[in-house]
Amino acid sequence: MGLLIGDYILHGGTAMDLEFIQFHPTAYISSDGNVVLITEAVRGRGARIIDEKGHRFVNELAPRDVLSIEIYKRIRNGEKVYLDLRGLNDLDRKFPHLYKALLQVGINPFKDVIPISPAAHYSIGGIAVDIYYRTEIRNLYAIG
CATH class of the missing domain: 3.90.700.10 (Succinate dehydrogenase/fumarate reductase flavoprotein, catalytic domain)
Incomplete structure (x- = not known):
């Protein structure tokens, strides 16, 4: 899980609440x-x-x-x-x-x-999404 979030950030995405x-x-x-x-x-x-x-x-x-x-x-x-x-x-x-x-x-x-x-x-935090589970990276959704 941590590597996935790290890769996401490296590709320009935002993570949130990782301290929780x-x-x-x-x-x-x-x-x-x-x-x-x-x-x-x-x-x-x-x-x-x-x-x-x-x-x-x-x-x-x-x-x-x-x-x-x-x-x-x-x-x-x-x-x-x-x-x-x-x-x-x-x-x-x-x-x-x-x-x-x-x-x-x-x-x-x-x-x-x-x-x-x-x-x-x-880990309670993760990839930041909108109300439709869309991320900041086009056509990438995150759920869970």
């Missing part, structure tokens, strides 16, 4: 850099965000930006933050892809808490 990035608050990042985004649906089913002492410090159902900021503040201060899925006894059935992804990185979500941090999720 959506962060996903609950990502597990393995030591080799693999990222597992953990769906907010698990928080809706009772997963808890906890600190190193096992205490909740934020409403898990708060908006993504609020959660990301609160988690980031803790991490910036040298603390660890975890997602606790141990109370979700049906995790393997309700979220089989997440369950398998966690097992593949060595985490048993029925026994282990998961170290988490916010991760960049979406």
Whole structure:
């Protein structure tokens, strides 16, 4: 996506709002850099965000930006933050892809808490268009 926008700009087009990035608050990042985004649906089913002492410090159902900021503040201060899925006894059935992804990185979500941090999720900005999705380059439309 970034290369496409870069090429567009090099050909005379205008981009907008590139500084806006959506962060996903609950990502597990393995030591080799693999990222597992953990769906907010698990928080809706009772997963808890906890600190190193096992205490909740934020409403898990708060908006993504609020959660990301609160988690980031803790991490910036040298603390660890975890997602606790141990109370979700049906995790393997309700979220089989997440369950398998966690097992593949060595985490048993029925026994282990998961170290988490916010991760960049979406670029909100992009190619500037008019109300008909026309760009500044003739016959080029941009949607999405």
